[in-house]
Amino acid sequence: VGIQRACWRGLVMADVQRKALLRVRPYETEPGAADQAYETGLTEACRTLERPGVSPKQMLHDLRGLMERSAQQFRRIPVREEERVLIGVIGEIFCRLNTFSNEDLVRELERQGGEAWIADIGEWVYYTNLEQRRKWIPYAGQRLSMRMAAAWIKDRMQRRDEHVLARPFHDLFAGREEPSSVAVLTDCAEPYLPAEGVYGEMVMNAGKAVYLWSKGCDGIIDISPFTCMNGIVSEAIYPKLSRDHDGIPIRIFYFDGTQSHLDRDLGIFLELARGYRQRKKAP
Numbered sequence: 001v002g003i004q005r006a007c008w009r010g011l012v013m014a015d016v017q018r019k020a021l022l023r024v025r026p027y028e029t030e031p032g033a034a035d036q037a038y039e040t041g042l043t044e045a046c047r048t049l050e051r052p053g054v055s056p057k058q059m060l061h062d063l064r065g066l067m068e069r070s071a072q073q074f075r076r077i078p079v080r081e082e083e084r085v086l087i088g089v090i091g092e093i094f095c096r097l098n099t100f101s102n103e104d105l106v107r108e109l110e111r112q113g114g115e116a117w118i119a120d121i122g123e124w125v126y127y128t129n130l131e132q133r134r135k136w137i138p139y140a141g142q143r144l145s146m147r148m149a150a151a152w153i154k155d156r157m158q159r160r161d162e163h164v165l166a167r168p169f170h171d172l173f174a175g176r177e178e179p180s181s182v183a184v185l186t187d188c189a190e191p192y193l194p195a196e197g198v199y200g201e202m203v204m205n206a207g208k209a210v211y212l213w214s215k216g217c218d219g220i221i222d223i224s225p226f227t228c229m230n231g232i233v234s235e236a237i238y239p240k241l242s243r244d245h246d247g248i249p250i251r252i253f254y255f256d257g258t259q260s261h262l263d264r265d266l267g268i269f270l271e272l273a274r275g276y277r278q279r280k281k282a283p
Helices: 002-027 033-049 055-077 093-097 103-111 122-140 144-167 180-189 200-213 229-244 262-279
Strands: 084-092 112-120 219-225 248-254
Touching: 002 033, 002 055, 002 103, 002 122, 002 144, 033 055, 033 093, 055 144, 084 093, 084 103, 084 200, 084 262, 093 219, 103 112, 103 262, 112 144, 122 144, 122 180, 122 200, 180 200, 180 219, 200 219, 200 229, 219 262, 229 248, 248 262
Parallel strands: 084 112, 084 219, 219 248
Antiparallel strands: none
């Protein structure tokens, strides 16, 4: 349990600091400052988590202090006022987050005048928690059991840790708030991929695309490895999802390790996003 909780806290800190990096880096006036703050925060987090013999309570206190220092470092970075298109980034978890696998798509997006709001890893953990509880109800024949209680307690503890560690970045994420519950995303996906009949990243992709639209994104990019089943299913429902939501542009980028014209294709997509930004009805 101790190792699991330490891993969860590490994951949360990585998600939060990545979000801060993508919130600040497109607007920094000192190139490299946001990357430096991000690397410093991750390095300190690893060193803190590696310390042996520290109680979970003391560890959380120390990690909270670390996150407060990291948030202050991001806030000290000089930024410029600039209008940029906001692009939501979803897709297969590893491929969308591993910069080598996706040819550093987010940095290229920023170079061409966009800001990325990327789906984090934590939402997938909460989704598996939800599916775990949902599947146990038919097997147990009842909603209350020791197994269900243990799952509920674990979920509550994870949310508490996340709240403590993410709180120092609250003002930095104004307008970029994540959903209050993963059930919000499964509800958003319901008209396209019902959570009771379809499982996996495709459900989260559909739900997060709708959620990002509701938060004012100007376009949605799905990053997936070539021949990925989740990507193929998601791609099939994106046209209808787009029509139902103001015609927001949605583009799936497949990566298979071969040469691609990423800068050209991304530039075309961003032009569509700028056009949508001018005509969209949603706030």
